[in-house]
Amino acid sequence: MRRARNMRPNIVSEAGLPTRMSQWWESIPFLTSAVVVVCGIIYLVCLLVGYDxxxxxxxxxxxxxxxxxxxxxYTSILFHGSLLHVVFNMMALVPLGSELERIMGSVRLLYVIILVATSNAIFHVLIALLVAHNPLLTYDYLMNECAIGFSGVLFSMIVIETSLSGVQSRSVFGLFNVPAKWYAFFLLVVFQLLMQNVSLLGHLCGILSGFAYTYGLFNFLIPGTSFYSSIESSSWLSSCVRRPKFIVCTGGNPSGYIPTQTSQNSTTSGLLSGNIWRNLSSFMPQREVSAQSTEDIRFPGRGRTLGAVQGQTASHLHSDSNLQARLLEDSSPNSPLDSSTPSNTQQLSEGRHSVDDVATAAAGVPQNQGAVVSEERIKKLVSMGFDRTQVEVALAAADGDLNVAVEILMSQQG
Structure with missing residues (x-):
């Protein structure tokens, strides 16, 4: 029997590409996808109406x-000159914008884009004026250079994302790795060599704005989390906030998005706080890591840390350390105590009370409560066959820790 030539097409393979494209688009956060849509629509409208x-x-x-x-x-960053121009910029924006938006939130990233776009323009004008009106060599070309496209903001985002990632090196198109602090400059050189009609000054100003942001020069322009929260709670943005792709600013640690920020709600100028000069010690600032709690949930209880807790009670325990060692030595089996001697008994009794007082004070509990706890532990160890006097001395030396006291007692018997 012959197989029919006009076979039914593979439905799974036909539905695979649209499904994957839909899943990919849904994974892009709200603001990043909105910028892609706006830039794409503007280019298509210009193409259809013949606007050039x-x-x-x-x-x-x-x-x-x-x-x-x-x-x-702001109009210059939304318009693009060709199809390749807008496609290339939007393809670069999707991974960069998605990463930063997940860290910062949708509203915060929008503010950062507006901030770096404005600073790019200011740097651009200042450098163009400086080149055009310097007394050594007048060059008016930069004043009449017409720059367009989103790539200036992209270079700022590259610097910010590289700083927040904390990586030491980056790959340039999979060909070779470069230090992370020079990554944006390598891309600048590569684009200038491979493409024509590329604005060197526009891209360079984007890099300068990115470094200015990471070094904290814009900290005095960055509002607190209450500013973003008030915008997100406003009625005119409620429809956007309810969308699944919208990322709300949670008001977490600002060091996740501002490497030089030191306090959560600080709006102090970086010029006044001294962050700029501290950050200039390293070319690429790294993201600050918040201090972790000294108590680990895997090991509950009061732990003793060298140089921390012991340092606070070292002055109290130092005077009794020799007494503890002497008491342990005197209570060993090789040199038994003579309980009938009044001086030895009095010295041992005074030593026990002194050590117990210091141990309970270091533990942060009242003396009566410490005595009750010590009596219960003493009875436990005595029931194991140890001598009561040795048990009391061992508990005092072990700061009330039963396990340590047992090890001391076992070493004495060994």
């Missing part, structure tokens, strides 16, 4: 300075 007058929306330093067209700061 990018001189009206690009970032032009001469127009910003002479005609104060500040709107160019």
């Amino acid at each position: 007058s990018f001189n009206e929306v690009c970032f032009l330093p001469s127009a910003v300075v002479s005609r104060f067209q500040v709107y160019r700061i």
Whole structure:
């Protein structure tokens, strides 16, 4: 029997690609996907209506300075000159923006994008003015350079994400690894060599803005978590907040998104707090790690740490350390105590009371409570066959720890 030539197509393979694309798109957070949609729609509208007058929306330093067209700061990052331009920028934005948005939250990342876009423009204008009006060599080209595209913000995000990740090296297109602090500069050189009509100054200003953010120069411009919470709780944003892809600012440790921030709700200027000069000691700042609790849930109870707890009671225990050693030595089987001697009995009694007082004081419990606990432990060890006098001395030396006291007693008998 012949097999029919026009076989039914594989339904699983046909539904596989749309399903995977849908899953991939759903995994992108709210703000990152919104930027991709806005940039894509703007390019398609310009393509359909035949709009190509990018001189009206690009970032032009001469127009910003002479005609104060500040709107160019933000329109320039949303428009793109070609299909390859917008596709390449959005493909780079998806992993970068998704990572930063999961760390910062959707509203906070939007604020950071606006902040670095503004600082990029300021750096761009200042450098262009400096080059155009310096007394040594006048060069007006940068004042009339028309920059457009989201790549300036992308370079800022690259620097911020690299700083927050804490990695030591990064791979450049899988060809070779470079130190993380030079990664953005290597990308800048590679793009300048491989592509034409690429704004060197626009990308360089993006790198400068990223480092300014990580070094804390913008800390005085960054509001506290209450600012973001009030925006998220507003009625006009409620429909966006309810979306599954929206990431709410939880108000966690700011060191997760600001490497130089030291307090959770601090809005103090980095210029006044001294963070800038401390961070300048290293070229690439690292994310601060919050101090972990000294108590481990795996080992509950009061632990003794060298240089910490012992350091607080060292002055109290030092005076009785020789007495404890002498009492242990006197109570060993090789040199038994003569209980009939009044001086030895009085010395041992005074030594026990002194050591018990110090042990209970170091443990932070009242003396009466410590005596009751010690009496119960003494009875336990006496019931095991040890001498009561040796048990009392061993418990005092072990700070009330039964296990340590048993080891002391066993070593004495051994």
